[in-house]
Every structure is written in C-alpha cells, then in structure tokens.
Amino acid sequence: MGSFVSGITGCLAFSLYTLNTLFWIVPILIISLFKLIPIKVIRTACTYLIDFSASSWISFNGIIEKIFHPVKINLECEQTLSKKEWYMVIANHQSWVDILILQRILNHRIPFLKFFLKQELIFVPVLGLAWWALDFPFMKRYSPSQLKKNPKLKGKDIEITKKACSKFKTKPVSVMNFVEGTRFNKNKHTKQASPFTHLLKPKAGGLAFALAAMGEQIHKLVDVTIHYPEGSPTYWEYISGKVKQVNVHIKVTDIDSKMRGDYSKDRQFKIDFQAELNKIWKRKDEQLTIMSQQETSNKEVR
Template sequence: MLSFMPAWLKIGVNLFLLIVCTAMVSFAICIVACVRILFFGNCHKFFIKAANRCMRWWLYRIRGIMGITNRTEWVRNIAIHPEFQDSYILISNHISWLDTLVLAAVLADLRPVPKFFLKHSLLFVPFVGLACWGLDMPFLRRYSRAYLLKHPDKRFTDIETSREACKKFSGVPTMMVIFPEGTRFTPEKRALSNSPYKNLMQTKPTTIAIAIESLGNQFNKILDVTLNYPDNPDTPFRSFLEGRLKKICISINEIKITDDLRGSYLTDKQFKRHFTLWLKNLWQEKDEKISEMKKNEKALCSSTDPDNIIKNKD
C-alpha cells in the first residue's frame, strides 16, 4: 500500500504502528489483569477469555501492518487441521524478532490464541511485560551453563516456572509457543555453540517435555513450524521495517503426541534420552528442510495473500 515511500519513512511508519497497536492492546490487557486480581482468582476463565480477545485483536492488526509497506510473497506449506477445543504446543526455529510477527499473522485465525515462553528481561518492557503477565505467559531466565555450575540451586528455576504456567492453562484450550533453541540463530552463535546443524542452533528439550508432562492429555498435538527468509537472511526484521521484506517461507506440520513422548524428563533417564533423541532427529529434518527451501522454493505452495494463510473461524 505504501511501498512507494523512502526506506527511512517506512521505518517510522512501521515502528509507529507497531508501538501504538501493541501499547493499546497491552493497556487493555493490563486493565483486565488488574480487575482479575481484585476478584482474588474467582472467574479466572472469564478474565482469561477477555485477555485472549484483546490478544486476538493484536494478531489481526499485526497481519495488517505487515502488508502496509511490504510487498511480501508468502511461500507456504501448511498441513494442519485445527479444532476449536484442541490445545497445542507450537515449536519453531528462531531466526529474528520478526518470527513473532510472522507467527501472529499466520495464527490470527487459529484457535486458541498463542502464548509465548519469554525471556525474563521482557517482563520489564513498558506495557508489553505487564500484558504478557496478564496473559499468563511464562518468563524464563535462561541461565548459561557456566552460571549454573556456580549456582546449582538455580538449575530448576525455569522448570518450576514452566510447571506453574502450565497449571494455569489446565482445562482451558491453549497454544503454547516454544522456541526450543532458546535464542535467535546467527552464524556466530552457531559456531560458538558447536551446533551440528547448518541452519539451526542446538535444542533445549526441557521446556517442551515439562509442558507435555504438566498438562498430560490436554496436549495431543505439536505444531512444528519451519521459518526461512530466503531473500533477507541476515536482517529480516530490519528489512521488514524498511519495506524490503521480499519473501517469507513457512511450513507447518502436525505431530501427534504419542505415549512415548510422555514421561518424567527429570527423573526418568531412559525417557530423557529418548525425548532428547526424538527432538534432535526432528531438528535434523528441519535443518534439511530449510536447506531445501533455500535451493528449491517451488517445493512449497505459493501465495501472495497473507490474509488467506489460515482460515479457521468459529
């Protein structure tokens, strides 16, 4: 729509719209959260639904904002069959800050609304932190291996946070979004971490395993997302702000959570090895898929209309 504008003006327009839209929704969710506190836990599901409706409004607005200054081609392969009452765990590779916006655009019509596992530092971002807290999104600290060696008492902090967050979603249709790599991919990070993959970081399976264990049969599917920005691989978020985001490749597959993926990751060593190997194999397939995306984009179906990515309106 406004793709004719110079890059510096596009940056201003996109930042303004993102900030205003996010601030408005965050403020509304904060009000809902504060009112919920006054009821001391009563009517919990009512206030969660109210906050979720605010979140869905944000998802739709993000979808619209992404098309204002960018003429982006969406190359997609989405093989899922969502149901209104289902709960999902969504896992995705992590490339850029743009990933969250892309997932928002793709999942806007999908029920239930996504809930992200976030870094603890985001709790202190104005408006956003309080809004995410109001949506019961868990904040994880992501301690380094060196820090945990010096402070072993912190080893299970994120695990307990994950468990408490999962308990809040008991009985409520939920989509929990997890980036198993724990950080955005860069060639430098990949080299430092000795990642065995060409396009991905190593995975951290604990959060996924704890989520499946904590909510049991409420989760019966995993949505496996593979993202790639073939024409803007280094700075996709900046390219989006400047109106230069040419192409988004996204693939989503369903994985049934079978009995062999349910168990105690912390106390059952045999299950821990099995689950870790399963996730490694899944990430190996994802790494190969990204390589294939880069070589042969025609392997995916193509669509230039982001408004028709997923339609599952109730």
C-alpha cells in the same frame, strides 16, 4: 532514493505499530485488574476478553504490514489447525522477525500464543502485569548449585510451573518454544560444530520441562519451519519493506509418549527424549534444504 523511501516507510510503520501496541495494552491492563477478583466466572470472562484484545492487536499489525510493507508468505500446512486444540509450537529461530511471522500465520488459526517466562519477569513494570494477564506461564528454575545446597528444592520447579499451567485445563492454549535457545548465525553454528546444515543444536531440556509442566493437556506438536529466501532479515529491514517473501512449512503431529517423563531424574528418558528431538530437527533441516533449493508453490496467507 530507494533507501530514503524505505526509511520513511520504516518510520511510519514503526510509529503505527507503537500506537497500535499502546492502544491495545490499555484494555488488557484494565481488564487484568478485574481478573484479580477471586471469582472463577469473572476470571474466565477476563481471560477471553484479554486474548481477544491480544489477537486484535496482531490483526491490526497485519493491516499495517499490508499497507506499508506487504510481505508474501508462502504457507504449506500438512494438517488442519484449530482454535479449539491445545498445541506445543516449536520453530527454528533466525531473527526477531520470526515472532512476527509466527503471529501472522497462526493468529485466529490456533489459540493465542503463550511463552514460558522466568518468574522474575513478572516484576517488569507494565509488561509483567500484561504477561500475567495474558496467562503467560511463569516458571522457576533452580541451578545445580542451589539444588546441591538445598536438595528439597528438587522437583519444586515443575510443581510451580504445573500450578501456573493449571488454568490451561479449561481453555485451549498454544505454548511457544524456540528449541535452539538463540538465533541462528554462522559463527554460533561453527562454534557448536552443529551436525545440521541450517540449524543449531536443539536444547532438549527446555522443551522437556515445558511438556512435563503441561502434563497430558497438550498432545499436539506444531513444528514450524521458516525460510527467508533473501537471508535472515533484521526487524528494521522487515518493517521498511525490504523483505518481499517468506516461505513457511508447518507439520502437526501427536506428541509421542517418548517425550513425556522426568528429564532431570530419569537418565534413559533423557536419552530417548534427546534422540526423538534430534529426529525432528533432522527432518526440519532436510525441509530447509528443500526450501532453499527451490521456489515453493504454497498458498499465500491472506
């Protein structure tokens, strides 16, 4: 009986999430057409309207969640967050549910989350235009073989991404980066011989590249640690009501000068950056150990 009820719950929730997404993607795409007009004031207004639509989409997702599969999120945040600040957001990655949790806890607390995307993804039908409209930065990466054949391409990737991020100078933004590069599981953990108990090894290059592209504009790091007391859930388990509680810890720090530089050309900076990121990851691993050993008494996200 329980599995039947959860199945019905999941189907209803999924249907409503789909309808909600279709409802909000329409104004986003329509407004994006006006954003093609090369007039700064119009483009700026469109950007605010599109971000408002995206935040509203997440808010309505939250209403659906509360009605069909309420989840208690115990949130501990050491510092105050602001929608007027520029942030680089990093988090441990265990499930696609992580994105839903991040959107729920950060929506209306910081600027709408943006993800760095490969330049080729702009050609994805409908979604590519929506990502462009939402100002997701598209970046071009060159492989070692491409650089070997054409040395002039060195540094071009940074230039392209910096140009894509130039619009963030006038409007606060939050850029998301899953530093592990993939979702955690025991097999990957063992294969990597990860020195961390609860985490995979962090991939420093992607974060260093993002920070270099953003320049001095982003100067705050939002480090989010997500813990599922009953184990990492699937998307279906989440929307069918099988996830009752999630614990989240947020730490906000200034981005150290040691984390700004040329990761591809400066060997000493590369070594220092990796060391700094490993320190952050060690603290996150310790935080996960604490969260897994005891019940937290954090405030519930409302």
